[in-house]
Amino acid sequence: MRLQQFMASCGVASRRASEEIITAGRVTVNGQTATLGQSIDPSLDDVRVDGKPLSTDSKVYILLNKPRGVITSAKDTHGRKTVLDCVQDVRARVFPVGRLDYDVEGALLMTNDGELAFRLTHPKYQVEKIYLAWVKGRLTLETATTLEKGVELDDGMTAPAKVHIVSSSERATQIQLVLTEGRKREVKRMCMHVGHPVIDLQRTAIANVTVKGLKPGEWRYLSPNEIVELKQLVDMAS
Numbered sequence: 001m002r003l004q005q006f007m008a009s010c011g012v013a014s015r016r017a018s019e020e021i022i023t024a025g026r027v028t029v030n031g032q033t034a035t036l037g038q039s040i041d042p043s044l045d046d047v048r049v050d051g052k053p054l055s056t057d058s059k060v061y062i063l064l065n066k067p068r069g070v071i072t073s074a075k076d077t078h079g080r081k082t083v084l085d086c087v088q089d090v091r092a093r094v095f096p097v098g099r100l101d102y103d104v105e106g107a108l109l110m111t112n113d114g115e116l117a118f119r120l121t122h123p124k125y126q127v128e129k130i131y132l133a134w135v136k137g138r139l140t141l142e143t144a145t146t147l148e149k150g151v152e153l154d155d156g157m158t159a160p161a162k163v164h165i166v167s168s169s170e171r172a173t174q175i176q177l178v179l180t181e182g183r184k185r186e187v188k189r190m191c192m193h194v195g196h197p198v199i200d201l202q203r204t205a206i207a208n209v210t211v212k213g214l215k216p217g218e219w220r221y222l223s224p225n226e227i228v229e230l231k232q233l234v235d236m237a238s
Contacts, residue, residue, distance in 0.1 A: 001039065001040060001041070001042060002037070002038075002039055002040075003018075003022060003027065003029065003034055003036075003037075003038045003039065003040050003047070004018040004019045004022060004036075005114070005115065006040055006042055006047065006054070007021070007022075007027070007047075007049070007054065007114070008113075008114020008115055008117070008118065010054045010055065010112070010114075012049055012054065012114070013095055013114070014095065014114055014117050014118055014121075015114050015115070015117075015118045016118070017095075018114065019036055021049060022034050022035070022036050022038075023036055026049055026050050027047065027048070027049050028046075028047070028048045028051075029045050029046070029047055030045055030046050031046070034047075059111065059112060059113045060090060060092040060094055060111060060112050060113075060221070061109070061110075061111045061113065061116075061221065061222040061226075061227050061230075062087060062090060062094065062109070062110050062111070062219050062220065062221050062222065063107060063108070063109060063110075063209055063211065063214070063219060063220055063222060064083060064086055064087060064107075064108045064109075064110055064218075064219040065105065065106065065107065065108075065211040065214035065215060065216050065217065065218055065219065066083055066086070066100050066104075066105055066106060066107075066108045066216070067086070067105055067216035067217045068102070068103050068104065068105045068216070069081065069102065069103070070082065070083055070085070070086065070102070071083070071102060072096050072098075072099040072100050072101075072102075072108065073096075074095060080102075083096050083108060083110065086217055086219065087110060087219050090110075090219075092112050093112060094110040094111055094112050095110065095111070095112070095117070096108055096109070096110050097109040097110065097111060097116075097117045097120050097121060098120070098121045098182050099182075099184075100203060101185060101188075101201075103201075104201045104202065104203065105202045105203075105216050106131075106201075106202040106203030106204060106211060107129075107130075107203045107204060107205055107206050107209065107210065107211045108203075109206055109209065109222075110219075115236065116230065116231060116234065116236060119234035119235075119236060120206075120230065120233075120234060121182055122234075123180075123181060123182075125233060125234045125235070126159075126180035127180065127206065127207050127233055127234065128178050128179070128180055128205075128206075128207055129178070129179050129180070129182070129203060129205070129206055130176065130177070130178050130203065130204050130205040130206075131176070131177045131178075131179065131187050131201060131202065131203050131204065132166070132174065132175075132176055132201075132202050132203075132204050133174070133175055133176075133177060133187060133191065133198050133199075133200065133201045133202075134172050134173070134174050134198070134199040134200040134201075135172065135173050135174075135175060135191050135196035135197065135198055135199060136171070136172060136196055136197050136199060137170075137171070137172070137173065137195070137196050138168050138169065138170055138173055139165060139168060139173040139175060139194075139196050141165065143194050143195075143196070144163040144164075144165055144175070145163075146194055147161060147163045147177070147190055147191075147194060148160060148161050148162060148163050151190055151193045151194065152193075153183075153186075153189050153190070153193060155183065158179075158181065158183075158186065158190060159179070159180055159181050161177055161178060161179050161180075161190075162176075162177070162178035163175055163176070163177050163178075164176045172199060173196065176204075177190075187201060188201065207229070207230060207233055208226060208229045208230070209222060209226050209230070
């Protein structure tokens, strides 16, 4: 097994973040500094991060309804509240799957299953994220169709999306967007591009997992069926 894959399965960090930890020289295998791309045998090799031995724990999967004003990070150098502060009663060390902006509330998966986290955020699997947004002005069906087909942003064309107008007035429109990408501030940039800046934004669901019934700041463990369905979406054996 690749070392970074083993680290992710132990809940150290995502696979990509584990690679950075290895590159920084913080990992040893049988007392020797590890190298990126190194393979290990979990049943025989002694793997340590910052001197602490690793072992595979039982996997934990939770959903947090992230409040606004909370950082999607393990820690913040400015002392702001992080998503880990919201889940202090979780029985294992977990990390967020993807990100939500500081001023956005909604569905955020957290787990110590690095392989699932990696796949859920990989563009290959096109996992749907559902957003509910209030935007300025009356957004027309024509503009909604433009968003659905994709718009040209500074980092390239957006993937096809689903857009539904929930309600509208002259001053504001509420829309539901279903995206399969995870670009930084994508919803905000898409809406700004078509002349309708976002006033308020929340993510209501990730694939089959919804925040319905959870107040901002509350969290719950995923049900067995939710876990199975997520793994099926990204071609992982249950």
